[in-house]
Amino acid sequence: MEVLYETLLLLSWKQVVMWVIGGLLIYLAISKEMEPTLLLPMGFGAILVNLPLSGAIEVIDILFDIGIEHGELFPLILFIGIGAMIDFEPLLTNPKLMFFGAAAQFGIFFTLCAASFFGFEINDAASIAIIGAADGPTSIFVAKALDSNYLAAIMVAAYSYMALVPIVQPPIIKLCTTKAERKIRMTYSGKTVSKRTKILFPIVITAIVGLVAPDAVALIGFLMFGNLIRECGVLNSLSETAQKVLANLITIFLGITIAARMTANEFLRVETGIIMGLGLVAFIVDTFGGVMLAKIMNLFLKNKINPMIGAAGISAFPMSARVVHKLGLEEDNQNFLLMHSIGVNVSGQVASVIAGGLILAFFS
Amino acid sequence: MDIKFQIPAADDFLTAALGITVVMATLALIAVFILLISKIIRIIEGKAKKAEADTKPAPAPAGVPMPSGMNNGEVDLIGVDEKTAAVIMAIVSQQSEIPLNRLSFKSIKLIDDGKKGGEA
Numbered sequence: 001m002e003v004l005y006e007t008l009l010l011l012s013w014k015q016v017v018m019w020v021i022g023g024l025l026i027y028l029a030i031s032k033e034m035e036p037t038l039l040l041p042m043g044f045g046a047i048l049v050n051l052p053l054s055g056a057i058e059v060i061d062i063l064f065d066i067g068i069e070h071g072e073l074f075p076l077i078l079f080i081g082i083g084a085m086i087d088f089e090p091l092l093t094n095p096k097l098m099f100f101g102a103a104a105q106f107g108i109f110f111t112l113c114a115a116s117f118f119g120f121e122i123n124d125a126a127s128i129a130i131i132g133a134a135d136g137p138t139s140i141f142v143a144k145a146l147d148s149n150y151l152a153a154i155m156v157a158a159y160s161y162m163a164l165v166p167i168v169q170p171p172i173i174k175l176c177t178t179k180a181e182r183k184i185r186m187t188y189s190g191k192t193v194s195k196r197t198k199i200l201f202p203i204v205i206t207a208i209v210g211l212v213a214p215d216a217v218a219l220i221g222f223l224m225f226g227n228l229i230r231e232c233g234v235l236n237s238l239s240e241t242a243q244k245v246l247a248n249l250i251t252i253f254l255g256i257t258i259a260a261r262m263t264a265n266e267f268l269r270v271e272t273g274i275i276m277g278l279g280l281v282a283f284i285v286d287t288f289g290g291v292m293l294a295k296i297m298n299l300f301l302k303n304k305i306n307p308m309i310g311a312a313g314i315s316a317f318p319m320s321a322r323v324v325h326k327l328g329l330e331e332d333n334q335n336f337l338l339m340h341s342i343g344v345n346v347s348g349q350v351a352s353v354i355a356g357g358l359i360l361a362f363f364s
Numbered sequence: 365m366d367i368k369f370q371i372p373a374a375d376d377f378l379t380a381a382l383g384i385t386v387v388m389a390t391l392a393l394i395a396v397f398i399l400l401i402s403k404i405i406r407i408i409e410g411k412a413k414k415a416e417a418d419t420k421p422a423p424a425p426a427g428v429p430m431p432s433g434m435n436n437g438e439v440d441l442i443g444v445d446e447k448t449a450a451v452i453m454a455i456v457s458q459q460s461e462i463p464l465n466r467l468s469f470k471s472i473k474l475i476d477d478g479k480k481g482g483e484a
């Protein structure tokens with residue numbers, strides 16, 4: 001009984017607020033199925049580390065030290081799994097889709113200026129900006145490498161907005177496009193690429209990105225290593241393991257490890273609210289950038305592009321591609337945009353890593 | 365942190381502009397490389413196939429490929445006239461974006477009493 005009184009006396013209102021936040025994340029994960037693989041462990045972890053005298057903090061801190069603090073191990077290993085999951089064929093058959101991936105990184109650089117406007121130090125501003133990469137592992141990698149003071153808020157914002165892509169993107173896309181533009185049909189050529197091209201792609205990409213942004217080599221290298229395992233055709237069991245067992249295992253630990261930085265004192269700050277706001281701005285500007293590039297390209301192209309596919313250039317894979325496909329079907333039930341939007345989406349994955357590497361090169 | 369609004373320094377704008385330009389340029393470079401690699405591999409594989417074909421004895425003459433507007437094989441028409449069948453085949457070809465000469469229709473059946481008809 002004495003212990004109960006003792007812990008109750010140590011309980012602060014901030015910790016109770018963190019329980020509510022943890023509960024909200026769990027609710028969103030279960031009821032709304034928003035990125036449940038990450039929001040649920042994060043939500044539970046938030047409750048775990050905010051219990052007075054919590055014995056879990058030490059264990060989670062150890063996980064944080066091993067998995068994130070030293071060498072950003074968890075995000076990098078997760079990238080092997082993601083690389084093994086991605087089929088780059090839609091992009092390889094239509095390489096011009098690459099440009100949409102680049103345009104949809106505009107939010108990162110816009111947010112860099114916006115964060116700077118709010119008075120954040122440049123390393124923090126750059127870390128906040130990378131939320132616009134719409135890529136959890138990249139956000140963690142960059143924020144950690146730049147030694148940001150707001151790692152937890154950045155991680156929570158990055159994953160929350162990725163989960164909220166189906167809610168955030170459609171209104172922006174509709175605002176930037178006319179009904180006629182949304183109805184534009186795009187023919188799918190059905191072209192295929194040879195196995196050799198698929199094998200060479202991850203190797204060439206790693207080499208090019210390595211030359212342009214050496215700081216991004218770890219990220220792009222692990223992503224492309226996973227993809228090479230997938231495409232080589234002789235490591236099917238490793239590919240399966242990377243896609244399922246490895247990715248799932250790391251995701252479990254990553255989610256709960258992020259919670260190490262969700263203690264009430266560290267998380268409940270005015271800056272957390274601002275970072276969440278800036279993250280939203282980054283996603284909105286990303287979407288706007290991708291759509292606008294498609295509209296500009298349409299001024300010069302004979303075969304018009306449905307500008308909505310530009311929005312899939314944010315790297316929230318494959319959710320963003322699905323959102324665009326669904327919007328296309330809403331306007332015209334015979335307008336199948338999935339293959340095009342998937343191509344743009346995977347180019348966004350590559351572009352976000354390059355942008356992350358550049359941010360590191362500029363500010364580390 | 366004290367929240368102070370401050371105009372981003374010119375350096376920040378410059379960094380942002382430089383950043384998006386480099387991302388664009390890198391992806392353009394990658395796109396060019398993809399095109400080049402695809403072409404080179406197509407040429408190499410084409411040559412290899414040609415060399416293989418040259419060393420093998422000529423196969424028995426295959427049938428002349430069907431013209432793009434024609435369909436291969438015979439179709440069983442059940443309760444459907446030829447004109448309607450032709451229209452159906454043309455629609456299937458257009459919607460699936462598969463040329464008619466690559467589609468093979470087995471039968472086209474009039475739906476009767478809720479039974480399913482048509483197999484492609």
